[in-house]
Amino acid sequence: xxxxxxxxxxxxxxxxxxxxxxxxxxxxxxxxxxxxxxxxxxxxxxxxxxxxxxxxxxxxxxxxxxxxxxxxxxxxxxxxxxxxxxxxxxxxxxxxxxxxxxxxxxxxxxxxxxxxxxxxxxxxxxxxxxxxxxxxxxxxxxxxxxxxxxxxxxxxxxxxxxxxxxxxxxxxxxxxxxxxxxxxxxxxxxxxxxxxxxxxxxxxxxxxxxxxxxxxxxxxxxxxxxxxxxxxxxxxxxxxxxxxxxxxxxxxxxxxxxxxxxxxxxxxxxxxxxxxxxxxxxxxxxxxxxxxxxxxxxxxxxxxxxxxxxxxxxxxxxxxxxxxxxxxxxxxxxxxxxxxxxxxxxxxxxxxxxxxxxxxxxx
Ligand SMILES: *Cc1c(COP(=O)(O)O)cnc(C)c1O
Numbered sequence: 001x002x003x004x005x006x007x008x009x010x011x012x013x014x015x016x017x018x019x020x021x022x023x024x025x026x027x028x029x030x031x032x033x034x035x036x037x038x039x040x041x042x043x044x045x046x047x048x049x050x051x052x053x054x055x056x057x058x059x060x061x062x063x064x065x066x067x068x069x070x071x072x073x074x075x076x077x078x079x080x081x082x083x084x085x086x087x088x089x090x091x092x093x094x095x096x097x098x099x100x101x102x103x104x105x106x107x108x109x110x111x112x113x114x115x116x117x118x119x120x121x122x123x124x125x126x127x128x129x130x131x132x133x134x135x136x137x138x139x140x141x142x143x144x145x146x147x148x149x150x151x152x153x154x155x156x157x158x159x160x161x162x163x164x165x166x167x168x169x170x171x172x173x174x175x176x177x178x179x180x181x182x183x184x185x186x187x188x189x190x191x192x193x194x195x196x197x198x199x200x201x202x203x204x205x206x207x208x209x210x211x212x213x214x215x216x217x218x219x220x221x222x223x224x225x226x227x228x229x230x231x232x233x234x235x236x237x238x239x240x241x242x243x244x245x246x247x248x249x250x251x252x253x254x255x256x257x258x259x260x261x262x263x264x265x266x267x268x269x270x271x272x273x274x275x276x277x278x279x280x281x282x283x284x285x286x287x288x289x290x291x292x293x294x295x296x297x298x299x300x301x302x303x304x305x306x307x308x309x310x311x312x313x314x315x316x317x318x319x320x321x322x323x324x325x326x327x328x329x330x331x332x333x334x335x336x337x338x339x340x341x342x343x344x345x346x347x348x349x350x351x352x353x354x355x356x357x358x359x360x361x362x363x
Pocket of ligand 1: 179
């Protein structure tokens with residue numbers, strides 16, 4: 001039996017043909033396909049604007065830059081995330097300030113944010129981890145009180161909702177990744193969403209060396225080459241059209257897993273908090289102290305049974321020197337030791353799902 005992978009890009013005839021069309025058109029960078037992808041993201045998110053860039057990291061960097069955050073400023077985020085989240089804060093010269101997570105949702109614990117705010121705090125950067133939005137009602141209350149910007153790390157949450165508002169439209173700016181393993185992808189790519197014309201204009205300059213779209217070689221401000229290719233955008237456009245179908249399949253698989261695993265000792269199934277639509281970028285269980293096998297033993301066992309799993313994330317970011325954090329984050333520490341993500345991508349067959357369920361249940 002072949003190994004069941006933790007993620008698998010869905011590239012079919014329509015993506016392949018779309019790429020061939022772009023190659024034949026001769027316009028392969030930031031052309032009509034990229035515009036179309038941006039338009040589709042404004043529709044998914046319900047935002048006024050969307051700016052395509054060439055990675056999720058570039059989206060985070062562009063978003064933070066657009067707000068004017070820089071040296072001397074602090075940005076509050078969670079340490080239980082991919083390195084790109086906090087790296088983007090360093091990239092604008094600001095300081096990441098970590099706040100611990102909630103153990104049920106794995107998202108930033110909004111009740112602990114206020115004590116981390118200083119006179120230098122400019123923004124909150126919540127991650128909608130595994131596809132579930134953070135607690136935006138509370139985040140907005142805090143942001144309003146202290147005049148902070150909210151930038152969503154929405155790399156894992158395309159299509160998710162909080163109080164019926166789409167991810168990407170839950171803060172002042174939203175940042176998506178279209179990396180190969182995400183819910184929709186184009187190899188490498190990213191999108192910034194916003195309702196602010198000012199942020200939008202700044203973001204557009206930033207992705208192309210400070211040049212405006214209709215006047216080259218006139219550099220208004222610092223910028224990078226964060227342009228997306230139309231080759232990638234063509235794939236992205238096809239993927240967006242399948243987003244609803246993908247999301248439904250992920251949710252259906254999660255539901256099956258929940259039913260099968262909720263009675264098992266030693267594992268805790270993912271919790272969906274009130275008013276959220278979870279899009280299950282990952283289906284992540286907690287291997288509790290009651291489990292006969294440790295988390296790492298369970299992972300090795302599943303690997304022997306040809307089920308690939310992964311640990312997102314094995315080490316909280318506060319433990320890395322360059323983030324210069326000396327706080328304590330007990331729940332992030334605990335999550336790093338106990339989480340295990342099992343395959344939940346839409347390409348899984350019913351046989352594979354049943355096999356994963358029986359293998360885990362039999363332990
Ligand atoms: C994937 C990811 C990113 C970075 O996206 P890239 O496209 O890989 O640059 C940022 N934050 C989180 C939470 C991610 O999962």
